[in-house]
Amino acid sequence: MNRREFLQFLTAGYMAGLVKPLHGSTRVNYNIKPFGNLRLIHLTDTHAQLDPMYFREPNYNLGVGKNKNMPPHLVGKKLLDYYSINSDLIKYAYTHLNFNEHAKVFGKFGGYAYLKTIVDILKDAANNNSLLLDGGDTWQGSGLSLLENGKDMVEASNILGVDVMTGHWEFTYGEKIFLDNLRNFNGDFVAQNISLTEEAIFDGMEPIDESNHFQKPYVIKKINNLRVAVIGQAFPYTPIANPKRFVPNLTFGIRDAELQGLIDKIKQNDNPSLIILLSHNGVDVDKKMASKVSGIDIILGGHTHDVLPKPIIISNRNSKTLVINSGCNGKFISMLDLNVKESAFEYKYKLLPILSNHINPSIKMNKFISNIKKPHLSHLNEIIGKSSLDLYRRGNFNGSFDNLICDSMSNILDSEICLSPGFRWGPTLLANENITMADIYNHTAITYPNVYRREMSGEMIKNILEDVADNIFNPDPYYQQGGDMVRTTGLSYEITPRNSINNRIKNVRTNNGKLLISNKNYVVSGWASVNSEETGRPIWDVTKEYLSNIKYYDLNQVRQPKILKENDNFGIEN
Numbered sequence: 001m002n003r004r005e006f007l008q009f010l011t012a013g014y015m016a017g018l019v020k021p022l023h024g025s026t027r028v029n030y031n032i033k034p035f036g037n038l039r040l041i042h043l044t045d046t047h048a049q050l051d052p053m054y055f056r057e058p059n060y061n062l063g064v065g066k067n068k069n070m071p072p073h074l075v076g077k078k079l080l081d082y083y084s085i086n087s088d089l090i091k092y093a094y095t096h097l098n099f100n101e102h103a104k105v106f107g108k109f110g111g112y113a114y115l116k117t118i119v120d121i122l123k124d125a126a127n128n129n130s131l132l133l134d135g136g137d138t139w140q141g142s143g144l145s146l147l148e149n150g151k152d153m154v155e156a157s158n159i160l161g162v163d164v165m166t167g168h169w170e171f172t173y174g175e176k177i178f179l180d181n182l183r184n185f186n187g188d189f190v191a192q193n194i195s196l197t198e199e200a201i202f203d204g205m206e207p208i209d210e211s212n213h214f215q216k217p218y219v220i221k222k223i224n225n226l227r228v229a230v231i232g233q234a235f236p237y238t239p240i241a242n243p244k245r246f247v248p249n250l251t252f253g254i255r256d257a258e259l260q261g262l263i264d265k266i267k268q269n270d271n272p273s274l275i276i277l278l279s280h281n282g283v284d285v286d287k288k289m290a291s292k293v294s295g296i297d298i299i300l301g302g303h304t305h306d307v308l309p310k311p312i313i314i315s316n317r318n319s320k321t322l323v324i325n326s327g328c329n330g331k332f333i334s335m336l337d338l339n340v341k342e343s344a345f346e347y348k349y350k351l352l353p354i355l356s357n358h359i360n361p362s363i364k365m366n367k368f369i370s371n372i373k374k375p376h377l378s379h380l381n382e383i384i385g386k387s388s389l390d391l392y393r394r395g396n397f398n399g400s401f402d403n404l405i406c407d408s409m410s411n412i413l414d415s416e417i418c419l420s421p422g423f424r425w426g427p428t429l430l431a432n433e434n435i436t437m438a439d440i441y442n443h444t445a446i447t448y449p450n451v452y453r454r455e456m457s458g459e460m461i462k463n464i465l466e467d468v469a470d471n472i473f474n475p476d477p478y479y480q481q482g483g484d485m486v487r488t489t490g491l492s493y494e495i496t497p498r499n500s501i502n503n504r505i506k507n508v509r510t511n512n513g514k515l516l517i518s519n520k521n522y523v524v525s526g527w528a529s530v531n532s533e534e535t536g537r538p539i540w541d542v543t544k545e546y547l548s549n550i551k552y553y554d555l556n557q558v559r560q561p562k563i564l565k566e567n568d569n570f571g572i573e574n
Contacts, residue, residue: 018117020358028089028355030118031125035348036339037224038274039126041119042133044302045328045425047141047169048153049442050369052111052356053427054103055329057307058395059096060560062497062571063284065475069570072283072306072325076573083309093331093353094307096573100390103430107357110330112156113369114354116362119160122335129224134162135302135326136234136280139181140169141425143380143441143540144373149177151184152372158186159365164219166191168235168280168303172447174246182215190232190278192217192262193255200249214250217262226273226340229266231259231296233279233289235303237481243448243530254285254478256293263295273340276300283308283325284477290314290321297345298336301325303482305394305424307332309351322347329427330354380438385547387435388554392428393443396472396484396571397560401426401443404553405527405539406489408546413453413536415525416510417461417491422468422484423528435547440540444527450534451527451542459518462508465493469504473497489559491516496564507562 019030063073074082076095085091092102093109123130138157139150150173157165164187171178182189195212196205207213218231236254239247259277266272277296279286282304290299294316305328312323326334332351339346373380393399398406406418426443429435468486470479485495493508508516516522527539547553566572 018121018360020360028353030121030352032122032335032337032350034126034129035337036346037129038226038228038338038340039122039130040133040276040298040300040334040336040338041122041130042135042300042324042326042334042336043115043330043332044135044280044300044326045137045305046110046330047137047328047425048139048145048150048445049110049142049329049427050112050144050152050156052108052114053329054108054430055110055331056099056390056392056394056428057094057096059573060395060397060571061306062396062473062566062569064473064497067284067287067477071312072304072308073571075571078570078573085309089353089355094309099428100430106355109356110354111356111361112160112330113361113365114356114359115330115333116160116365117359118333118352118354120362122333123161126337131163131221131223131228131230132161133230133276133278133300134165134187135278135300136165136167137169137302137328137425138165138167140172141442141445143438143445144376146441146445146447147376148372149173150181154181154184155368155372156365158184159368162187163221164188164190164230164232164278166232166234166278166280168238169242171238171247171250172242174447175249188219188230189215190218190230191215191234192231192259193236193253194234195251197249197251205249218266220270220272227271229270229272229275231262231266231275231277233259233277233281235280235482236285241481241483241530245533246447254281254289256289259289260293260295263293267295274298274338274345282477282480282482283312283323284480286323286325287312287314288477290323291316294318296321298322299324300334307351311349324349326351328425380436380441382437383434384437384440384544385435385551385553386432387429388431388552389558390428390431391435393426394424398487398558400555400558401429402487403489403555403559404547405443405543406487408543409451409525409527409539410489412542412546413451413525415453415490415523417522417524418489419464419524419526420487421528422486424482424484437540437544440543440547444538444540444543446528448528448530448533449538449540450529451525451536451539452529452534453523453525453536455521456524457518458508458516458520458522461491461522461524462505462516462518465505465508466502469495469497470501473504474501485561492561494562494564498565
């Protein structure tokens with residue numbers, strides 16, 4: 001977006017009272033004159049955030065291999081310079097820079113009542129020649145959604161008007177709840193890379209086609225005399241990144257060869273005007289897939305929560321593919337206008353921040369949210385404490401909310417070392433704001449939340465660090481599973497991301513400054529165990545107890561490992 005575009009005001013929406021003027025010189029234009037014959041609207045990774053929230057973008061998002069210093073692995077000033085951005089509002093939306101100060105000026109982002117207003121404006125402007133596509137991670141991430149088993153988000157998506165979605169965390173409710181929710185979803189759920197196991201078929205489960213797909217691999221949407229094929233790509237590593245027990249009858253994978261075959265079949269049988277991959281791969285995986293698989297016109301991606309101000313264009317042997325990602329938590333909506341012709345298309349793209357303080361909410365959505373929250377308000381609104389720093393999670397290494405969770409376990413469970421998963425979801429809390437139970441849930445609300453306390457050898461602890469580091473920093477995107485580095489308390493270490501597996505982590509020390517001893521056992525606490533069902537208390541209870549005891553979490557600085565040989569990496573900005 002250039003300065004002229006931002007200085008244009010939303011005339012139609014403003015006159016209708018839908019959008020309030022921003023004070024100052026920077027405004028967002030949501031009333032965008034349609035271009036061409038099709039408008040795609042994309043959101044992803046909202047993580048059940050029905051209400052507006054703050055969300056601080058990372059200052060650590062390292063790229064490795066061919067993706068070093070390339071989008072989306074640009075943070076802070078390097079990102080602003082790359083995209084020639086000088087607007088304070090867009091600095092606030094796209095980066096961590098001066099986050100607290102900008103938050104007090106521009107306010108919160110997202111919220112489904114505000115998303116609904118903007119989606120309706122975008123659809124109406126396009127005479128409803130549009131598709132609203134959801135990249136998944138929609139039903140999970142809040143205390144309300146956990147308590148409602150995702151039903152709140154299914155209905156919110158219906159009111160929003162989602163046409164097609166794919167998924168990831170949706171599966172962590174288990175197959176039964178997933179299917180119950182799917183029956184109540186008005187749109188189409190698509191996933192070409194999920195199949196029933198042979199055992200499930202033998203036991204009587206019926207696939208939907210001869211390829212043993214669990215759900216529709218794709219759908220054809222007829223819009224404005226166009227035939228738009230939307231193929232689903234659910235998160236390929238769901239049974240690895242999350243407990244396999246939630247999806248015992250399903251197999252997942254990248255399956256790019258099968259995808260190529262499906263595209264060829266669609267072209268032969270369905271006469272598509274456009275082929276879209278609705279993906280939950282993560283940006284780097286999408287980029288590699290676009291280079292290997294021909295015939296995809298557009299990839300609308302999710303999973304890694306990355307902000308892409310402009311599409312990435314990937315060439316392969318026969319075609320070019322636009323790769324788009326729309327951030328997370330309802331903070332952004334992507335709008336892609338297309339002029340689709342017989343063998344090509346032209347496009348105009350906008351990544352729109354949803355400035356909820358300056359948008360009048362949808363009455364219908366607001367009423368729904370108010371009603372579904374009502375039975376849970378006393379629990380969710382309980383005030384637990386405050387913090388001296390902004391509490392956030394998002395970055396390759398520890399965030400301040402991760403430090404709070406780790407300190408909670410270390411203290412309540414009396415452990416020497418704490419390991420906490422590198423989840424990317426969870427809004428930001430400003431310093432000295434009340435921390436409620438809902439805020440704690442926003443960083444812990446999963447269906448396998450139980451803590452553990454056990455002994456681990458120094459060798460095992462180092463191996464965990466090495467394995468997670470390879471998952472993040474392997475130069476081949478197909479070996480990356482998303483997420484970030486395991487969060488720690490009681491440990492310090494050095495990491496060299498560019499090294500090979502088992503050679504990235506060194507100089508691991510405990511709090512007393514002594515080197516970690518391979519054959520010595522340490523008392524370790526953690527949560528979100530993937531391979532075993534733990535019987536400890538839910539992590540939100542442990543965090544609540546710790547914060548209730550201390551009342552004020554006084555954190556001087558976020559604890560980070562020492563990163564070596566990455567001084568030239570544009571994905572680091574302290």
